[in-house]
Amino acid sequence: MRDIESIEARQDGQGFQFPGEFEITAMGNASAELQIRVPQILEGVGLHVLHETVKHRQSREGNFLSVTVSFRCETREQYDAAHAALRADADIRYTL
Secondary structure (H helix, E strand, O other): OOHHHOOOOOOOOOOOOOEEEEEEEEEEEEOOHHHHHHHHHHHHHOEEEEEEEEEEEEEOOOEEEEEEEEEEEEEEHHHHHHHHHOOOOOOOOEEE
16 A cells, blocks of 8 residues: 555656556447457557457447557657547547
């Protein structure tokens, strides 16, 4: 257990600590097989995808699909690259 004095204040104001495991969700067209493509896109930018964590859920009307996956990354730049790579895909509307 860490005491309060051992916790250093973050200089960048962010709650992320690198390296680490992170979760990302991509939402896009249901017909685009995003449950397969999202992990492939993340691996394409050099991230270690935890395939056992991949979850997907269809929207109520079936037009959209959200895919959530965990991955490991070393730096904030890699994390930002994950979001950028997914958002660059024409079938992905947004990421969280």
